[in-house]
Amino acid sequence: MASDSLxxxxxLAALRALDTPTVxxxxxxxxxxxxGFGFSSEPMFCLDPSxxxxxxxxxxxxxRSTEPPEGNPLKTRLEYYRHLVADPQPxxxxxxxxxxxxxxxxxxxxxxxxxxxxxxGCAGVITDGSTRDLDDIAPGFQILxxxxxxxxxxVHPVEIxxxxxxxxxAVAAGDLVxxxxxxxVVVPHEVAREVPAAAALVGRREAVILExxxxxxxxxxxxxxxMGQAAKIS
Numbered sequence: 411m412a413s414d415s416l417x418x419x420x421x422l423a424a425l426r427a428l429d430t431p432t433v434x435x436x437x438x439x440x441x442x443x444x445x446g447f448g449f450s451s452e453p454m455f456c457l458d459p460s461x462x463x464x465x466x467x468x469x470x471x472x473x474r475s476t477e478p479p480e481g482n483p484l485k486t487r488l489e490y491y492r493h494l495v496a497d498p499q500p501x502x503x504x505x506x507x508x509x510x511x512x513x514x515x516x517x518x519x520x521x522x523x524x525x526x527x528x529x530x531g532c533a534g535v536i537t538d539g540s541t542r543d544l545d546d547i548a549p550g551f552q553i554l555x556x557x558x559x560x561x562x563x564x565v566h567p568v569e570i571x572x573x574x575x576x577x578x579x580a581v582a583a584g585d586l587v588x589x590x591x592x593x594x595v596v597v598p599h600e601v602a603r604e605v606p607a608a609a610a611l612v613g614r615r616e617a618v619i620l621e622x623x624x625x626x627x628x629x630x631x632x633x634x635x636x637m638g639q640a641a642k643i644s
Contacts, residue, residue, distance in 0.1 A: 415599045416467075416498050417586070424606040425597070426465045430590045433597065436608035440601045450536075450577035450593035457541065457553040459591040464534045464552055466502035468585045468596075469494045472568040473539060475516030476509045479566035486567045493570050493583075494530055501532045502589070504581045506574035507539035507556075514540030514556050516563025521546035524553070536587070536594050538576040539565075554589055615640040 417425070425433065437444050471490055479486075494501055507513035519535065520543035527535070527548070534552030541547075541555040542562070556577075571583045579594060581587065586597045597605060622628055622636035 417602055421603060422465050422500070425588055425602070426463050428463070428588075428606065428609050430463060430588055430592045430595055432609050432612070433588045433605060434595050435612045436605045437595070437597070437601070439608040439611065440604045441598055444598065448579065448598075449595040450579045450589075452538075452577040453556075454536075454538075454554050454577055454593065455541070455557060456591040457544065457547060457551075457555075461534075461550065461552045461590075463588055463590040464502050464536070464554075464594075465588050466500040466533065466586075467498040468504040468581050468583055468587050469501045469532070470572055470574045470581060470583045471503065471505045471570055472508050472572070472574060473505055473518050473565055474508050474568055475514075475518075475539070475563040475565035476512050478564045483566045486570070490567050490570050491526070491530060494527070494532055498584060499531065501530075502587045503527060503532055503535035503537070504574055504576060504585075504587065505535060505537040505539060506576050507537065508568060513538055514559060516540070516561055516565040517542040517559050518562070518565045519543075519547075519553055519555065520562065521548075524548040524551045527551060534589070536576055536581075536589055552589075554591075554594065611643070615643050618643065 517540040519541040525548040528551045536554045538556045540557045540559040541553045573582045588595050588597055618640040619636045622632050
């Protein structure tokens with residue numbers, strides 16, 4: 411990825427100030443062909459809804475837990491951590507569980523691994539696997555997972571840095587991801603800087619309709635008028 415396509419801290423902060431549905435709304439304006447893909451569409455568990463949105467570049471991994479690993483799992487895990495700290499930064503872990511109907515049988519996430527990730531500069535994970543140790547997760551580390559389980563079983567990394575699919579959302583290593591308690595969305599690099607302004611435009615248009623809804627004589631005719639007024643705002 412070209413360095414000039416990376417967002418600076420102020421640009422990342424502007425995205426972090428938005429919730430994920432608002433980012434999706436903005437993308438409908440600046441990148442309308444993404445309306446039908448690029449976002450999560452399945453239920454997930456959010457560890458701490460009060461945390462700010464995750465915004466960063468995807469560090470991808472696939473895992474399994476239903477069978478013991480082959481080879482040297484420690485070596486593979488260290489290779490994954492090197493992937494996690496490589497450019498681009500900041501990192502968001504995006505991890506697909508390959509165990510099909512048994513995905514999440516054992517958890518990759520708990521007290522130790524969340525502290526490792528936070529210590530390496532990663533703010534959170536999106537995974538269709540599981541989590542555990544809910545009371546002992548590193549403070550400030552966000553987890554969006556499929557479910558909660560008690561054991562890590564034989565959980566181990568499989569492939570590092572490839573393309574994954576979690577919750578119906580395809581993600582490649584290096585993709586810019588925005589996620590919160592509502593779910594996640596991939597933000598195309600080429601429009602990422604346009605998202606805050608587009609979100610503000612959506613907000614101005616919605617405000618006209620919401621104000622009309624609060625009027626004592628609000629009816630369908632007033633709604634149509636407000637919708638027309640909103641559509642003219644640019």
